[in-house]
Amino acid sequence: MFTGIIEEMGSMVRVESGSTSGKIQLKAHKVLEGTKIGDSIAVNGVCLTVVELHGNGFTADVMPETLKRSNLGQLAPGSRVNLERAMAMDGRFGGHIVSGHIDGTGKIKKVWREQNAVWYTVDTPKEVMRYIVEKGSIAIDGTSLTVALVTENSFSVSIIPHTLGETVLGEKKAGDTVNLENDIIGKYVEKLMQPKEPEKGKSTLTKDFLFGAGF
Numbered sequence: 427m428f429t430g431i432i433e434e435m436g437s438m439v440r441v442e443s444g445s446t447s448g449k450i451q452l453k454a455h456k457v458l459e460g461t462k463i464g465d466s467i468a469v470n471g472v473c474l475t476v477v478e479l480h481g482n483g484f485t486a487d488v489m490p491e492t493l494k495r496s497n498l499g500q501l502a503p504g505s506r507v508n509l510e511r512a513m514a515m516d517g518r519f520g521g522h523i524v525s526g527h528i529d530g531t532g533k534i535k536k537v538w539r540e541q542n543a544v545w546y547t548v549d550t551p552k553e554v555m556r557y558i559v560e561k562g563s564i565a566i567d568g569t570s571l572t573v574a575l576v577t578e579n580s581f582s583v584s585i586i587p588h589t590l591g592e593t594v595l596g597e598k599k600a601g602d603t604v605n606l607e608n609d610i611i612g613k614y615v616e617k618l619m620q621p622k623e624p625e626k627g628k629s630t631l632t633k634d635f636l637f638g639a640g641f
Contacts, residue, residue, distance in 0.1 A: 428468045428510050430521030430563075430570025432593045433457055436469075438505040439483060441493070448490055450474065450498065453483040457509045466512040466526065470594070471568030471605040472496050473512075473526025496528055497567070497603045506594050508568045521570025522563040528605045530554045532566075535580060537600055544590060545574075546598070547582045550606055555579065557608035557616075565607040569593050 436454035450469070457467055458479065465476050467486065474486035493499030501507065513519070532550035539545070548566070550558075558564060560576045569589065575582040590596035598604065 427513050428473070428521075428524040428526050428568070429513050429517075429519055430524045430565045430568060431510065432508045432569055433510050435506045435592070435594060436483070436509045438501045438503055438507065440503060441488075441499070441501065443488075443490055443493055443499070445490065448488045448493060449477070449485055450488045451478075451480075451483065451485045452507065452509070454509055455482070457511050458484065461511065468508070468510045468512075468524070468526045468568045470497060470507045471524070471526065471528055471565050471607055472498060495531070496605050497531060498605075500603060506597065508593050510568055522565075523610055524565045524568065524570060524607060525610055526568075526607075528565075528607045529557070530606055531603050532606050534598055534600050534602045534604060537598070540584070542587055543584045544596075545582055545584050546595070547575075547580050548604060548606070549580045552579070554606055554608065555581070557612045559612070562612070563609045566604050567594055568605070568607075569595060 434454065434456040436452045439451040439453055442449045461476060463476055463479060466473050467476060472492060474488060476484050477487050478485035530551055532548040534546055535549045536547040537544065558573055558576055558581050560573055562573050564571055564573050571583045573581050574584045585595060
């Protein structure tokens with residue numbers, strides 16, 4: 427589990443992608459502290475497993491499907507990425523619950539400045555938009571942010587100078603693709619609110635059901 431508080435920006439060294447497997451090598455420093463083979467690191471919000479450690483970075487396995495469904499497949503050598511180690515049990519919960527399993531990608535539609543903040547409007551598919559609510563949380567390239575505005579097909583966030591300077595969001599422009607992960611709580615609530623499948627041949631109309639409905 428992650429919190430969406432980026433620890434450092436790393437950079438892409440190379441991507442090896444085959445038909446059934448792939449690897450991604452990244453240059454990093456801070457996230458290597460205490461990291462062991464098998465540990466998880468979120469790269470632009472995508473949870474990856476460390477398979478090799480180097481003096482100035484690490485290598486992680488990555489499935490071809492992940493490269494296709496995230497912006498990792500669009501990165502070139504030298505591209506910078508957001509990095510966060512999995513949350514330590516004794517750490518502070520500074521952002522929100524981030525699983526590192528992105529729900530989809532969005533495309534930055536517009537970027538504009540308002541005094542010291544910079545606004546980003548992101549277009550994204552309806553299946554992602556359904557879980558985005560105003561004043562709720564969203565992870566963009568692994569960065570925990572608060573949703574400021576919501577429309578039918580897009581949402582906007584307002585980002586402070588510190589976040590712009592410490593994450594790759596400060597380098598993003600209109601037309602760029604970003605990884606998106608919805609707040610997992612909303613997805614769990616939706617699942618739990620769905621009615622259970624009734625047993626075959628057994629009616630769901632019971633005395634308890636009618637009593638609970640006010641009859």
